[in-house]
Amino acid sequence: MKRYEKFADQIAELIRSGMLTPGEKVPSVRHASRTYGVSPSTVFQAYYLLEDRGLIQARARSGYFVRELARHSLAEPETSAQAAQTTEVDVSELVFSVLGSLKDPHTVPFGSAFPSPQLFPLPRLARSMAHALRDMPAHAVITDMTSGNPDLRRQIALRYMVAGVRLPLDELVITNGALEALNLCLQTVTSPGDLVAIEAPAFYATLQVLERLKLKAVEIPVNPREGIDLEVLAERLANLPIKACWFMSSLQNPLGASMSDSKKQALYELLQQRQVPLIEDDVYAELYYGAQPPKPVKSFDRDGLVMHCGSFSKSLAPGYRVGWVAGGRYAEQISRLKLMTTISPSVPAQAAIADYLQHGGYDRHLRKLRHALETQQGAMLASAARHFPAGTRVTRPSGGYFLWFEFPEQVDSLQLFQLALAQGISLAPGPIFSATRRFRNCARLNHGHPWDAQSEQAMELIGRILASF
Template sequence: MKKYQQLARQIIGQITLGAWLPGDKLPSLREQVTLSGMSFMTVSHAYQTLESQGVIVARPQSGYYVASRPAGRATVAPVKVMRDEAVDINTYIYDMLQASCDASVVPFGSAFPDPRLFPLQQLNRSLVTVSKTATAMSVIENLPPGNEALRHAIARRYARHGMQVSPDEIVITAGALEALNLSLQAVTEPGDWVIVENPCFYGALQALERLRLKALSIATDPQHGIDLAALGQVLNDYPVKACWLMTNGQNPLGVTLSPEKKRQLVELLQQHNVTLIEDDVYSELYYGREPPLPARAYDERGITLHCSSFSKCLVAGFRIGWVAAGKHARRIQQLQLMSTLSTSSPMQLALADYLATKRYDSHLRKLRRTLAERKQQIWQELHQHLPAQVKLHHSEHGYFFWIELPEYMDANLLSEQAIAHKISIAPGKMFTTGGGWHNYFRLNASWALGERERQAVVTLADLIHDQIKA
């Protein structure tokens, strides 16, 4: 058990025994550092965890207090399962993304980490190197399934985690989204039922709409992830063809499923012979020393198509992703030839060249450390300015905050007001086909906290205060 978890459990035990009563003020972060002998980062992480679980609440300019509501209460979607026979969300997603693509906008609504965190000079050197050696045959050699050296490099990274993935089953794609779309297309036909999370990555909803598939959205919790009981019931009741899930650093919640829950998930899908399309683009952005394994690691029957990319952890502009497709590899290659033909040959060659330098892991360690620090800094800034009625759901993964406004508030309206002030957020409506997340929004915490970002937090807090007063 990690130190922050030990401290969190210790405080819960004190509350349970009555040492701290509902409404009591807890020791401040600095006081707890002195009392526990732990670092400031460890103590603040423990308090974040307790706040996310509803055990304690933060009051701006005052401190932390024991919550008056029952400890451990988690926010869940209002319904366990939502059924949509015709997904219609692409227009709304397009409008939201267009509104926030202006360079003058503070991109708290962006799905990508700060690109200044990527080793662009080294990658550009690799691009220059391969451009000098590329031949007329390079394009043909890098047609699906993709560059051989790159596929071998990816297979070796699987092997380091004890997973057996052959380079022959890996298909290089134009980012993870193409991998996910091709995987979905390979195992479904128009009119089929597909399971997604609620809330879920909006790209999944757009894919269902484009392929004319029907959605079954399963309630997903910021602390525990997808509701397996509801999932099991849906699998019994519907002829489900595929399940599109994020098991590590789920977008927008940030939750990572426990190893046991991943194992149970795979077993459940195997029982019903349902394909798992695993979106694992945030797996490298974990906290701590131990990387979380994907659900694919627990799959012994080959029902999982594991999709990932380098866009969130190395470079977004190259648009290089892949799918470890198993028995579906040939079908996915055929579909890719009919759509994008192939992934950019120079980008594949440059990435293979960079990975051969052995600098990737050093970059990842630095990236994880920086993201953790920035997330902590923005968390403190948000707590200083947001009203007490607003709750920040904390996760041990990635760079997102899932922020809960009072039930009567509208995050979509807040988003419109924020854009007028040159600030973007991602309202909950982007991540569901229903209305269950109208008072939530996702905030990107990967940006360095300069004066521009600090002022954006203050402005956002002022807009929320104004809505509460109204």
Template sequence: MKLYEQLANSIAQSIHEGVLSRGDKLPSVRQTCKSRNVSSSTVFRAYYLLEARGLISAHERSGYFVTAGSTTGSPSAPDPAFSVNPECKHVDVSELVFEVLESIRARNVVPLGSAFPSPLLFPCNKLAQAMASAVKTMDRWHSVDNLSPGDLNLRRQIALRYMIDGLHIQTDEIVVTNGALEALNLCLMAVTRPGDTVLIESPTFYGALQSIERIGLKAIEIPSHPKDGIDLEAMEKALQLHKPKACWLMTNFQNPSGSLLSDEKKKALVELLCRYQVPLIEDDVYGELYFGNKRPAPAKAFDTEGLVMHCSSFSKCLAPGYRIGWVATGQFSKAIERLKLTTTLSASVPAQVALAKYLQKGGYDKHLRNLRHSLLLNQINFIKAIERYFPTGTRLTPPQGGYFLWVKLPDGVNALAVHRMAQ
């Protein structure tokens, strides 16, 4: 654990135990440097981390103050749980999605409408070197060898990262895909047929709605909270009433709310779905982008029956544009591999070989540390701007990782109208 993380955890413990209360001023950076015998950069990083966790906030020219338990209505106050009517619905969202995505193609428009990070945050030069080397030395038989389920060396590297996180995923269980979205779609097609129902959280990732619409499925919305995610009690009622064929959830730093399920809640989620024998399609593309001490476990870590299909990719944390994702398939391995083979055959072979080479060389974890730090600083700056410029009654819940700040505007404000005016 880094020194700044130890300092942040020490202060967080004091807040949780009531030693420091809401409104208390923290010692200045200079005082903390002296008392803890650490550098100013260590103190700043600790305070930034505590800000990201929603425990403290900076007041201009006044210092840092404890904000845990903020009063209702302040910008940093947690948003209440989302409310939905959990009934089966046909989905029709594509036109709206296309409209929002169309706006981000211009470089002079900040892409707040979707999860596309700045290309400047990624090691493009090192990836280019890996790509050049891979193409130059690539065995010409790779074009055949790397048909579904994908490049063996890349799947070994992915399995190794699972092992580092304490999950034992066999290489043969991994299918490489054209980004995580294809992985998610393959999983959905493997366990549903047109007319079936699927559980989703509300709000949810627009890609889930588009997939459900395209395949001809019906959606059951389950309310969720922007801090700790889906309502399991409401989910069980929906399982009993609607008998869905699948559940599609994002358990870590959800798009768009930023919510994070605790380990206890993930375990309870998997146990609940196993009781009803409903497969879980787990979208975990932001799991590497945590601001705390360690990567949060996926729901897959609690899967004992192979009912969880864990989907992820390198697009959000290393190589956007390479379109390399994967799925740890559980008991649905053969069905997913065959669907991959009969739809797109394989992901880009040079991209697979290049990423395998990059991962083997090392440096990925260093890049991730830098990326997480940049995203944390960006989040802090956005929260400060929201607190300064947004109207009274604005609410948000600072997430513990990922790309997203779910902002609830005051009642009566049409967010889509604001988006169109901002363009």
């Protein structure tokens, strides 16, 4: 990381934390150079970078100012309302009809679940693949199936260690993406008919998996800034035979909520006391915007109660289908279940990622990726403030590539979805994120693609449709 990048990150942190507010002047080059002990050219380069990332803007002859997103900005939504105590899940048909509509590559992909593949180092990964396959002994195609590529396992464990989680290597099970990991975890700790606590709104695949395994959902409300409502959870745990929790404690999909460290610890203590296992879906862990990576609940785990699921699909290698779970006390059962269903993720894909993690510059790529996503978030927030009706609320996640919009009451997002799609724009309507088909007037929009004139037009068009309700 170059000096000007480090300095840019310092300033960005001041903006993020509110020390520098929208519209406020950023220190002059001379002043900054003196105060922070860096050369004027470093400051210049840092300011250019921050301008590029949409955090500050130059005004002729006046210097740089923090961008005034805030002035036009929309309010944040409240904590989601409480639902019935338990719910049979039946949302798959709706989800598939929405997903099916996303196939056309000419559609503006606000409904997509993935960021743009352009943001990933695919050519560098291809080199890692060639390198790894050249060096791989023939027997590895067989032996690496059972427990995974050993280098990849070590690299993943190393990243846990750097994040402050000490992990015995044999807790790690390499899987076909995080979704397989989550499926395996849930099957390991539940039987058909059991109750599982999930977030509301929740990632729609969570609902589909529950439906498939004939599990019942106990929906816990989520605050867009602070995450799940621990009081409601405690009450539910006390009164219902909940067999497992499936939560995203950081950058929750779709709200983008991240729990604080102390709240994560409190969640762990609550579950530990009742010995209810936590399936922690942490696939956006690497996509935080700030200086500090969020801690997983897993970092507080003393007795292997937390199954922590991660993936390279959202941070490095979409389509390679390599994820994992740090399975705690359930690791061996999870591993066996995997051997009975898919045996193993692709051995070459594992080897390519292992090589990239060792030689490819993962952390450098991640910094670029985070900056791109943060810039694009700013662009979408600003665009929404310009085009969406007053009374619209929107989240402000500190990472990831989703915004959650709460539109005025009269908006029906399923209708909005159909009308926008007819104009070549996709979005993810609120009801697919709920077992009870709530969030009728909400939608998730993806800002994982480079922002351009087409994106801006699409927002304007959605705005017009919204106004027609």
